[in-house]
Amino acid sequence: MDNLKNTARALLQPLLAIIVGLIAGAIAIAVVGGSIFETYGEMWKGAFGSFYFFTNTLSRATPIILIGLGVALAFRAGFFNMGSEGQMVLGALSAAVTAIYLPGPGWLKLIAALVAGIVAGGLWSALAGWLDAKFRMNLLITTLLLNYVAVLFAGYIVSYPLKDKSGSAAMAQTVMIDKAAWLPKLFPGMSLHAGFILAAAGAILLALFMRHTVGGYEVRMLGGNPLFAGYGGVKRGQMMIYSMLASGGFAGLAGAGEVLGTQYRYLDNALTAPSYAWSGIMATLLAGSNPLGTALAAILLAALQTGGMGVERNTNVPLEVSSIIQAVLILFISARFTYSYFKKKKKKAGASNGPAV
Amino acid sequence: MDQLFDVSLFASTLRMVTPILLAALGGALCSRVGLFNVGLEGLILIGAFAAIVGNHLTGNVWLAVLFAIVCVSVFSALMAYMSIHLKANIIVVGISLNFLAAGLTTFSLRAIFNVKGAFYDKDMVGLPKWDIPLIKDIPWLGDVISGHSPLVYLSIVLVFVLQYYLFKTVSGFRLLAAGENPTAAKSLGIKVTRIQYGAILMCGVLCALAGAQLSLGQVTMFTEGMTAGRGFIALVATMLGQSSPLGVLGSSMLFGLMDALSTRLQGFSVPVHFTMMLPYLVTIVAMFFFKDKSYMQEARKANESSR
Numbered sequence: 001m002d003n004l005k006n007t008a009r010a011l012l013q014p015l016l017a018i019i020v021g022l023i024a025g026a027i028a029i030a031v032v033g034g035s036i037f038e039t040y041g042e043m044w045k046g047a048f049g050s051f052y053f054f055t056n057t058l059s060r061a062t063p064i065i066l067i068g069l070g071v072a073l074a075f076r077a078g079f080f081n082m083g084s085e086g087q088m089v090l091g092a093l094s095a096a097v098t099a100i101y102l103p104g105p106g107w108l109k110l111i112a113a114l115v116a117g118i119v120a121g122g123l124w125s126a127l128a129g130w131l132d133a134k135f136r137m138n139l140l141i142t143t144l145l146l147n148y149v150a151v152l153f154a155g156y157i158v159s160y161p162l163k164d165k166s167g168s169a170a171m172a173q174t175v176m177i178d179k180a181a182w183l184p185k186l187f188p189g190m191s192l193h194a195g196f197i198l199a200a201a202g203a204i205l206l207a208l209f210m211r212h213t214v215g216g217y218e219v220r221m222l223g224g225n226p227l228f229a230g231y232g233g234v235k236r237g238q239m240m241i242y243s244m245l246a247s248g249g250f251a252g253l254a255g256a257g258e259v260l261g262t263q264y265r266y267l268d269n270a271l272t273a274p275s276y277a278w279s280g281i282m283a284t285l286l287a288g289s290n291p292l293g294t295a296l297a298a299i300l301l302a303a304l305q306t307g308g309m310g311v312e313r314n315t316n317v318p319l320e321v322s323s324i325i326q327a328v329l330i331l332f333i334s335a336r337f338t339y340s341y342f343k344k345k346k347k348k349a350g351a352s353n354g355p356a357v
Numbered sequence: 358m359d360q361l362f363d364v365s366l367f368a369s370t371l372r373m374v375t376p377i378l379l380a381a382l383g384g385a386l387c388s389r390v391g392l393f394n395v396g397l398e399g400l401i402l403i404g405a406f407a408a409i410v411g412n413h414l415t416g417n418v419w420l421a422v423l424f425a426i427v428c429v430s431v432f433s434a435l436m437a438y439m440s441i442h443l444k445a446n447i448i449v450v451g452i453s454l455n456f457l458a459a460g461l462t463t464f465s466l467r468a469i470f471n472v473k474g475a476f477y478d479k480d481m482v483g484l485p486k487w488d489i490p491l492i493k494d495i496p497w498l499g500d501v502i503s504g505h506s507p508l509v510y511l512s513i514v515l516v517f518v519l520q521y522y523l524f525k526t527v528s529g530f531r532l533l534a535a536g537e538n539p540t541a542a543k544s545l546g547i548k549v550t551r552i553q554y555g556a557i558l559m560c561g562v563l564c565a566l567a568g569a570q571l572s573l574g575q576v577t578m579f580t581e582g583m584t585a586g587r588g589f590i591a592l593v594a595t596m597l598g599q600s601s602p603l604g605v606l607g608s609s610m611l612f613g614l615m616d617a618l619s620t621r622l623q624g625f626s627v628p629v630h631f632t633m634m635l636p637y638l639v640t641i642v643a644m645f646f647f648k649d650k651s652y653m654q655e656a657r658k659a660n661e662s663s664r
Contacts, residue, residue, distance in 0.1 A: 032468045148637040156630035318467035323460030330453040
């Protein structure tokens with residue numbers, strides 16, 4: 001009974017947040033003079049209207065899921081990793097460079113490129129963890145600042161030393177990766193690629209890791225009660241570096257997946273413009289750092305974004321309406337309104353009902 | 358070298374430093390009452406946008422600044438309500454506020470001006486440039502100090518006002534007590550939550566001014582995400598300045614100089630990527646050398662009790 005109540009309460013929060021987000025979106029639509037139902041209809045069609053749009057949504061969700069998982073791992077340990085963008089970009093760049101310049105058969109290039117992406121993202125992230133653990137430099141801020149450094153550095157690499165000079169277009173990008181090293185598409189003619197399977201597997205593995213392993217327990221303990229974890233022999237500094245390494249690894253894999261599955265080269269701004277990294281962080285916040293929940297939230301956010309494009313195509317409402325819905329969702333969920341509502345109700349009913357939650 | 362470090366570099370430093378300084382003062386107030394405000398970035402962005410909207414609607418610069426203050430106050434009140442009243446984790450609220458600011462400004466840019474990316478109108482008037490009598494005529498100094506927008510001078514004045522307020526008045530002392538030890542302060546009858554609300558609202562006003570300086574003082578236009586991490590640099594400036602107004606002034610000056618230098622270096626044959634990296638790299642290096650232990654612990658506490 002209690003269990004059932006708890007699950008219901010856990011589900012109620014996100015559901016309410018989604019409703020409030022949609023109401024905020026409706027207000028925004030009304031303000032610009034669109035029809036609310038027509039706009040939401042177009043949004044649904046743009047995200048799930050046909051098999052093509054559905055796979056399109058999933059393909060957009062792929063990097064968001066991976067980044068969200070990485071951030072969720074760090075959040076669970078109590079570390080605010082805001083540096084996913086830089087970690088993803090460096091992962092993408094390393095994957096592209098590896099796939100282009102490593103000799104050998106296609107499958108070897110592909111695997112090496114994925115590994116390179118994970119390692120690059122992980123090391124960049126672990127650097128911030130090390131700076132905090134060793135020199136007490138606030139992680140939240142260093143990760144944020146390192147984003148700018150990473151993105152600008154990658155921009156420099158593809159604008160000067162590794163710039164593709166073969167084409168006539170003056171785009172800041174590397175040359176194309178050999179076709180043998182591409183991540184295969186799951187359905188012909190659709191944008192969904194094998195990276196989605198990696199992301200789904202990652203979500204399940206991370207959920208199992210968190211729940212059933214010693215390492216996962218230590219991570220949760222450290223995030224839940226650092227003092228207790230310290231007494232239990234968990235070394236915070238070490239944990240910080242390892243969890244940041246893993247966290248950045250996920251972000252690096254997200255970047256590598258996009259390069260090997262969608263773009264087939266590193267193109268400047270191709271990963272930062274759709275703000276995958278920030279969507280990933282939003283997904284984590286939305287799901288309260290639960291791995292499977294993060295994956296679902298990532299698909300929801302991706303659906304809002306692809307749905308927004310549908311809205312832009314077919315109505316006069318700008319696609320930015322989805323960013324309002326997303327932001328209100330997050331803001332609402334961060335306050336845990338329902339929780340405080342329940343608490344107040346309990347107080348009124350008398351405090352003898354046993355412990356809350 | 359002489360070409361680089363000339364009068365206009367220092368003059369533009371003063372211009373560049375203002376948004377960072379104003380926001381950092383707001384951050385300092387928040388951190389003094391025990392709140393780690395990561396929403397500075399979003400508040401500045403809303404301020405910058407609201408200032409442009411106000412200017413467009415009224416055609417008066419001062420009404421525009423006032424409009425920015427009102428708009429940002431609404432959002433800082435929301436932030437205060439969520440973090441103090443509903444006891445949401447202030448870091449999470451700050452992060453989501455940044456998302457909301459980014460989403461709301463891009464949406465309103467489309468909805469109000471029907472443009473994407475940036476809004477510029479040649480009829481709009483920016484903040485006036487004030488020439489200071491007497492100082493204007495001093496050869497080198499006059500060119501650096503004179504001829505800025507009023508907000509530049511206001512920010513410097515505010516530093517000293519806040520310094521005096523925090524450390525020399527009773528009300529300022531109560532504010533410090535509320536942050537230092539909320540329980541003890543409460544037992545003395547100090548209304549801690551009211552002081553916290555006040556600090557966040559004041560921080561909102563300062564961020565609105567920072568935004569107005571950004572969009573009306575320098576270029577008279579609004580670009581999507583035009584804050585470009587300045588809110589976070591301001592946060593670092595707060596930390597390096599040990600949350601004291603005079604310290605914040607010093608650390609902000611460093612970042613302002615780097616900002617100006619990075620714009621300046623673009624004229625030289627250095628790849629633009631590296632010049633743009635400069636402020637962020639210097640910020641990281643500065644974090645390495647100057648650490649405020651007590652403030653860090655404050656942030657750490659907030660960090661750890663999050664989940």
